[in-house]
Amino acid sequence: MDPIISCHWQDRQGAWALTVGHNGDGWELLASAPSWSESIPFANPDEVRRLAQTLLDLPAEPEPYEFEWQLSRTGTTTAEGGPQPHFATFAVGLDPTDDHRPYLAYQSYYDLGRATGLGLEVICEDPPVDHLRAQAHAFLAAFPGPTRR
Known part of the structure; x- marks a missing residue:
């Protein structure tokens, strides 16, 4: 995957990352945790442009701000033989419950x-906003x- 926008960080559990990039013919979001990672299609180039603009517009002052994307993919085959749908939300915003600190969140x-069933949760609190x-x-x-x- 050719990353376009990525946020990587390390904590006592290990390495974490949220990355949106170009993967062949489409755009993917890769969420990585120390124990596993997963990717899901990230719509189209216009949605990636919207994500980029959302990051550029991230307010410097505390105020309500959140943009969320609903993502989906048909996953692996279940025991019953059918495909297992896989859904995710990806959000960029300022946390109103924590002094409006910036965050990126994937669930x-x-x-x-x-x-x-809940899958992977990756939350980047206080991402490197200038880098993004x-x-x-x-x-x-x-x-x-x-x-x-």
């Missing part, structure tokens, strides 16, 4: 038939085009 879910803005600016310069709000 995935699996459709288990009669129930929904530089990546966003570089992406928008390389992939100009319309961006819908």
